[in-house]
Amino acid sequence: MAEITIKDIAKECGVGISTVSRALNNHPDINPDTRKKIMEVIEKTGFIPNNSARNLKRTDAKCIAVLVKGITNPFFSNMIQIIEEETQRSKYALVLRHVEPHEDEVDVALELEKEKRLRGIVFLGGRFAHSEEKLDKLNVPFIFSTIGVNRSDRIGKAEFSNIAVDDKLESKKMTEYLLELGHRQIAIIAEKPEEPIGLLRVEGYKEAYAERGLEVPQGMIRYVQDDIEYYSMENGYITARKLLESEAGAKVTAIYATSDSLAIGACRAVLEAGKRIPEDISVAGYDGIQMGEYYNPKITTMKQPVEEMARKTIGLLLDVIKGRQEHQQIIFPAELTVRESTSVCQK
Numbered sequence: 001m002a003e004i005t006i007k008d009i010a011k012e013c014g015v016g017i018s019t020v021s022r023a024l025n026n027h028p029d030i031n032p033d034t035r036k037k038i039m040e041v042i043e044k045t046g047f048i049p050n051n052s053a054r055n056l057k058r059t060d061a062k063c064i065a066v067l068v069k070g071i072t073n074p075f076f077s078n079m080i081q082i083i084e085e086e087t088q089r090s091k092y093a094l095v096l097r098h099v100e101p102h103e104d105e106v107d108v109a110l111e112l113e114k115e116k117r118l119r120g121i122v123f124l125g126g127r128f129a130h131s132e133e134k135l136d137k138l139n140v141p142f143i144f145s146t147i148g149v150n151r152s153d154r155i156g157k158a159e160f161s162n163i164a165v166d167d168k169l170e171s172k173k174m175t176e177y178l179l180e181l182g183h184r185q186i187a188i189i190a191e192k193p194e195e196p197i198g199l200l201r202v203e204g205y206k207e208a209y210a211e212r213g214l215e216v217p218q219g220m221i222r223y224v225q226d227d228i229e230y231y232s233m234e235n236g237y238i239t240a241r242k243l244l245e246s247e248a249g250a251k252v253t254a255i256y257a258t259s260d261s262l263a264i265g266a267c268r269a270v271l272e273a274g275k276r277i278p279e280d281i282s283v284a285g286y287d288g289i290q291m292g293e294y295y296n297p298k299i300t301t302m303k304q305p306v307e308e309m310a311r312k313t314i315g316l317l318l319d320v321i322k323g324r325q326e327h328q329q330i331i332f333p334a335e336l337t338v339r340e341s342t343s344v345c346q347k
Helices: 006-013 017-024 032-045 050-058 075-089 105-116 132-136 167-180 196-211 233-245 260-272 290-294 306-321
Strands: 063-069 093-099 120-124 142-145 161-165 186-190 221-223 254-257 282-284 301-303 329-332 335-337
Touching (some): 075 306, 093 105, 161 167, 161 306, 167 282, 186 196, 186 233, 221 233, 260 282, 306 329
Parallel strands (some): 186 221, 186 254
Antiparallel strands (some): 301 335
């Protein structure tokens, strides 16, 4: 198929080339309806403006995009650093793009693909529920990493890789550990259930209770604020404070936060409520970020193998790009790391 040119866009819209140029450069001297029509045709055809094409030729078009949803989450810091190092070592350029909570990461990827002529895409965080039609529009290899679910490697025409831990299973293990310590009033702080990580980790929590013939205590499932960063210390603090101020809060003996950042924020709320950690309330996290190891008390956590996951993510993507490997679905094990913030239930 021949490459779409600015002349083709002009012909399709019934305007001159100069008019298309003014639309592309957001020039004020153009009718708004005409600009709208031109931009719709550009989006439909996937046209790349010449200035973008020239820039891409200068970089030899060897570009990999990393789209991060939740970039303030410290969990992603090491992953991004490793991916950047491995990308540069392989002589590729890296485009790092923060995806806002309200944005669809695949829509963002489609725009980047037009602008940057990408060779591959890594999705860090975000959702796994994307339509076949939308995924089929991506024309380069892509990997979902840390999305939290092992999907089929083919949806429609779209083939891709997925790298994650089994969030439901590992969350279940953390809850089982707390139950074995004698805790029965365990509160969980998680993303809203519409998000994949929150959904899976809450399912694991519920399953641990169910397998022991226990009911989840009323009021113990708490979802974070959706108007601020999900996995932030602030959100952990606010959510735990509301829990402790509620009727259910008087019964809580353990708080399981589904990220270490949330757990550290929850610790602050527990201490402000005049409670001791872990004597009065145990606190556990998830992810295994370095901050949790140096917090006081050190946070018990379900540690994800961040470095191994990052190296596998970028290594596999580069191999797929070069035709050395097929797409894969890879599940890594997490490790229960017991530290100072949890102990046997005293009630």
